[in-house]
Amino acid sequence: MPQLNELDDNSFRRFREIIYEESGIKLNESKRALVQARLMKRLRELDIDTYRDYYDYLMDNYRDEIVNLINVITTNKTDFFREPKHFEYMSGEALPEFARSGKRNLKIWSAGCSTGEEPYSIAITAHRFFGDKKPLDVRILATDIDTQVLNRGKAGVYKAEDILEVVDVPTAKRYFQKGTGENEGLLRVKDFIRSMVHFRRLNLLDSSFPMKGVFDIIFCRNVIIYFDRESQKRLFENFHRYLAEDGYLFIGHSETLSGITDRFVFVRNTIYRKTPRTR
Numbered sequence: 147m148p149q150l151n152e153l154d155d156n157s158f159r160r161f162r163e164i165i166y167e168e169s170g171i172k173l174n175e176s177k178r179a180l181v182q183a184r185l186m187k188r189l190r191e192l193d194i195d196t197y198r199d200y201y202d203y204l205m206d207n208y209r210d211e212i213v214n215l216i217n218v219i220t221t222n223k224t225d226f227f228r229e230p231k232h233f234e235y236m237s238g239e240a241l242p243e244f245a246r247s248g249k250r251n252l253k254i255w256s257a258g259c260s261t262g263e264e265p266y267s268i269a270i271t272a273h274r275f276f277g278d279k280k281p282l283d284v285r286i287l288a289t290d291i292d293t294q295v296l297n298r299g300k301a302g303v304y305k306a307e308d309i310l311e312v313v314d315v316p317t318a319k320r321y322f323q324k325g326t327g328e329n330e331g332l333l334r335v336k337d338f339i340r341s342m343v344h345f346r347r348l349n350l351l352d353s354s355f356p357m358k359g360v361f362d363i364i365f366c367r368n369v370i371i372y373f374d375r376e377s378q379k380r381l382f383e384n385f386h387r388y389l390a391e392d393g394y395l396f397i398g399h400s401e402t403l404s405g406i407t408d409r410f411v412f413v414r415n416t417i418y419r420k421t422p423r424t425r
């Protein structure tokens with residue numbers, strides 16, 4: 147095992163500048179121990195002894211290694227039906243309204259989707275509401291900067307105990323397949339739900355995004371807390387552009403748009419629209 151020294155001032159400064167440039171994630175002095183621990187994981191994988199050597203390695207292999215560096219730095223905590231009020235609002239208000247509007251397709255974006263629990267919760271909520279008849283074609287784009295979490299999301303395999311903590315047994319049976327043998331204790335999201343979700347790598351701080359068209363709902367929850375004010379402002383300008391006129395924006399429970407943008411209309415805590423409801 148490599149002998150790992152402390153993350154010195156100079157290395158910390160250089161890594162945090164690169165991380166900020168590449169992902170918008172702002173790491174102040176209070177995050178030094180966290181950065182050190184997460185970088186250490188990568189040093190061990192590469193069998194590199196010091197942070198300085200890792201910096202040189204990063205410089206020599208920038209295009210490939212920057213992805214791995216960002217993968218170890220991101221915080222990916224998530225859960226099925228996390229912040230349940232958003233899913234209640236979706237099925238109680240937003241989906242009935244979209245159904246009445248005569249729309250044929252519904253496009254939803256889970257921006258900063260982590261390991262997939264959020265986009266699959268959205269898909270399950272839509273399926274529960276619309277049923278198999280699918281009067282509306284619901285497609286969910288799930289994006290994240292971290293390639294490892296995207297691969298886990300695509301696989302759609304989770305610990306049964308985590309799912310059963312938030313979902314009742316009939317719902318689990320309806321939407322998940324039980325693992326057997328070496329997959330005992332795991333559940334896999336069923337294909338008809340997985341096919342509603344498309345995972346893609348996307349850096350939310352890129353100046354523009356490759357998607358065409360607008361979204362009816364954007365979920366961007368527990369992501370902007372890692373960004374500074376300037377980056378947050380830029381992101382919400384882009385979200386404004388990518389949201390349908392009658393679209394909704396859901397942000398995380400500890401986040402607010404106040405002081406960042408006044409382009410959205412407040413509906414209720416952490417729920418916004420692009421324009422006020424006219425009906």
Ligand SMILES: C[S@@+](CC[C@H](N)C(=O)[O-])C[C@H]1O[C@@H](n2cnc3c(N)ncnc32)[C@H](O)[C@@H]1O
Pocket residue numbers: 168169170171220221222223224225228257258259260261264289290291292295348349350351366367368369372398
């Ligand atoms: C704490 S998780 C939130 C997951 C989910 N939205 C939820 O609320 O449960 C934050 C996610 O944002 C992603 N992220 C951080 N910076 C990003 C960026 N610049 N572009 C895209 N995703 C980013 C991280 O990789 C991580 O998976």
